[in-house]
Amino acid sequence: MPADKDRTESVFGALLRAIVEDSPLKAAGFIVTIYGDVVEPRGGVVWTGNLIETCAAVGISETLVRTAVSRLVAAGQLSGEREGRRSFYRLAAPARSEFAAAARLLFGPPEAADWHFVQLTGTAPDEAMQVLERAGHARLGPRLAVGARPLPHLKQPAVVFRGEVVSGERDLGAFASDHWNLALHAEAYHGFLRRFGRLADLLAGGMRLGAAESLVARLVLVHQFRLVVLRDPRLPQAALPADWPGEAARMLFADLYLRLSPEADLHVARHFVTAAGALPEASEATLRRLSLLRESIRRDFS
Known part of the structure; x- marks a missing residue:
C-alpha cells in the first residue's frame, strides 16, 4: 500500500541520515565502495551516471563525484573511456589486485595469524x-x-x-594491549553494531526495502564495515580481550548483506550499465561472495 511504502521510505531515510551523520562519507571512498561491491565483480566498468545517481542517494553531489573520479584517475585506480556522449570508467589493472584483497577480507574466512x-x-x-x-x-x-x-x-x-609464538601464549593479550590501542578498535566495532543493529531490527520486524533502498543500504554497510576492518590490526583470538566485538560485527555484516542482496542486485541489473549493455544481476564472483557469507554464518552457529 502507498502509505506503508511512504512510511518505510521515511523510516529508512531517517535511519540512513543518522548513520551517515554519525560516520560521514567521503566521495572518493564511497565511489571505491561502489566499484568494490557492485562493479568489480561484474567486469570493472560502469557509466558515470550510475555513480552520480548512487552517490546522490547518500547526499554526495555530482560536483563532488566528478572531482573524486578525476582524482581516482590521477591516482591510477580508474581509467576513462567514452561511448557517444556517455563516459564510462573502469578499474585500472593495478587497482584490481587491491580490490581482490579487500574482497577476501570482507567476504572470506578469517585470516590466519602471520606474526x-x-x-x-x-x-x-x-x-x-x-x-x-x-x-x-x-x-x-x-x-x-x-x-x-x-x-x-x-x-x-x-x-x-x-x-612464531613458542611460549607465553597466555600473555599475548598483555603484549597486544601494550602495543595496540585495542579500545579504539573495539569502539569502532561497537559503533558499527549500534548503527546497523537498528537496521537489522527493522528488517527482522518486517520492514521491506525497495530495490534502490536495498542497494544504498548495502553500499553504506560495506563502506563502513570496510573502514573498520581495514584499520583493525586483526590480531589472533588469543591476543584479544574476551569481550572483543569484532566477531559480532562480522556476523551482523554477513546477515545484513545476505538480507539486502536480492533486491540490491535487482536494482543493479535494472539500472547499472556499461557501453556494452546492462550489468548482470549476478556473476560467478557475486555468487561466491554470498556463498562465503552463508558459510561464515553456519560456522558461527556450528
Missing part, C-alpha cells in the same frame, strides 16, 4: 612506519614494527623476520 617483525633500513623510516601503522602494525622503535596482518607494500627497504 612478523619489520626492521626499516631506508633513509625515510618515518614515512614507511606510518604506512605500517595504517596497515595495523605496532611501532616497537624508530625503525622496528610488529604485526600479525599481511605486510603492506613498502617503498622503503626493510628486513622482515617471521615470528
Whole structure:
C-alpha cells in the first residue's frame, strides 16, 4: 500500500541520515565502495551516471563525484573511456589486485595469524612506519614494527623476520594491549553494531526495502564495515580481550548483506550499465561472495 511504502521510505531515510551523520562519507571512498561491491565483480566498468545517481542517494553531489573520479584517475585506480556522449570508467589493472584483497577480507574466512617483525633500513623510516601503522602494525622503535596482518607494500627497504609464538601464549593479550590501542578498535566495532543493529531490527520486524533502498543500504554497510576492518590490526583470538566485538560485527555484516542482496542486485541489473549493455544481476564472483557469507554464518552457529 502507498502509505506503508511512504512510511518505510521515511523510516529508512531517517535511519540512513543518522548513520551517515554519525560516520560521514567521503566521495572518493564511497565511489571505491561502489566499484568494490557492485562493479568489480561484474567486469570493472560502469557509466558515470550510475555513480552520480548512487552517490546522490547518500547526499554526495555530482560536483563532488566528478572531482573524486578525476582524482581516482590521477591516482591510477580508474581509467576513462567514452561511448557517444556517455563516459564510462573502469578499474585500472593495478587497482584490481587491491580490490581482490579487500574482497577476501570482507567476504572470506578469517585470516590466519602471520606474526612478523619489520626492521626499516631506508633513509625515510618515518614515512614507511606510518604506512605500517595504517596497515595495523605496532611501532616497537624508530625503525622496528610488529604485526600479525599481511605486510603492506613498502617503498622503503626493510628486513622482515617471521615470528612464531613458542611460549607465553597466555600473555599475548598483555603484549597486544601494550602495543595496540585495542579500545579504539573495539569502539569502532561497537559503533558499527549500534548503527546497523537498528537496521537489522527493522528488517527482522518486517520492514521491506525497495530495490534502490536495498542497494544504498548495502553500499553504506560495506563502506563502513570496510573502514573498520581495514584499520583493525586483526590480531589472533588469543591476543584479544574476551569481550572483543569484532566477531559480532562480522556476523551482523554477513546477515545484513545476505538480507539486502536480492533486491540490491535487482536494482543493479535494472539500472547499472556499461557501453556494452546492462550489468548482470549476478556473476560467478557475486555468487561466491554470498556463498562465503552463508558459510561464515553456519560456522558461527556450528
